[in-house]
Amino acid sequence: MRLALIAHDEKKPDLIEFAQNREDDLAHFDLTATGTTGKRLVDATDLDVERKQSGPLGGDMQIGAEIASEDCHGVVFLRDPLTAQPHEPDITALLRICDVHDVPLATNLASADAVLDELLYQLDVEFDPTE
Numbered sequence: 001m002r003l004a005l006i007a008h009d010e011k012k013p014d015l016i017e018f019a020q021n022r023e024d025d026l027a028h029f030d031l032t033a034t035g036t037t038g039k040r041l042v043d044a045t046d047l048d049v050e051r052k053q054s055g056p057l058g059g060d061m062q063i064g065a066e067i068a069s070e071d072c073h074g075v076v077f078l079r080d081p082l083t084a085q086p087h088e089p090d091i092t093a094l095l096r097i098c099d100v101h102d103v104p105l106a107t108n109l110a111s112a113d114a115v116l117d118e119l120l121y122q123l124d125v126e127f128d129p130t131e
């Protein structure tokens with residue numbers, strides 16, 4: 001199961017803390033991230049993370065394309081709600097495509113825990129040998 005992790009600059013410390021707190025859980029997923037977020041994650045944890053372009057250079061769109069192809073199954077995107085981003089249209093498109101494909105999307109820390117718990121539950125269900 002593939003999970004995308006993304007954070008705007010002001011929220012990167014929160015995402016790193018989340019990833020460190022839940023590193024064992026996140027290790028169950030095929031992880032991808034936008035460029036700078038991915039680098040920060042790789043530096044701060046032992047997680048394997050496939051890095052896309054940086055967000056302003058198209059990383060959100062690359063992750064959106066995976067969602068459109070149904071290759072990405074969840075997104076944690078800690079947006080900075082207080083700072084305008086040059087690539088706002090890409091961000092809006094990513095949020096929209098998650099809704100189009102009904103992909104779980106967390107845009108703050110409280111919902112990140114909830115989405116991760118739900119995806120872990122789905123993983124267990126998928127691999128439950130008694131099913």
Ligand SMILES: O=C(CO)COP(=O)(O)O
Pocket residue numbers: 006007008009033034035036037038053054055056059060091
């Ligand atoms: O801008 C972003 C998401 O919109 C994140 O990009 P970076 O991870 O490259 O900082």
